[in-house]
Amino acid sequence: MRESEFWANLDWAFPRGRGRSLAQDLFLSELGGASPAEALREGQPPQAVWNAVCQAMDLPESYRFLHRISSDDRGRLP
Structure with a gap:
């Protein structure tokens, strides 16, 4: 990826800016306590x-x- x-993916799964907010505000132990945005910046x-x-x-x-899923097929996802 x-x-x-x-x-x-984030924009699709969490539309209307929610994904971008989540990437800044969600701190995950799986990422060493970093937010998704921080983890990406850290490499x-x-x-x-x-x-x-x-x-x-x-x-x-x-x-x-x-x-990996086409935009047409994404409409069929739960």
Whole structure:
């Protein structure tokens, strides 16, 4: 996953700016107590950061690789 895909996933899963807010305000033990935005700035892999967000927010397993799902098929996700 590229960092741009991380942000696109976040925007899709948490629309209307909620994802960007979450990336700043959610501190995760899986990321060493960092927020997703901090973890990315520190050089953590975007997929690892996304996985931590998915786990913390209890997103369905199908969201783990959301960046590999076409925009047409995303409409069918829970």
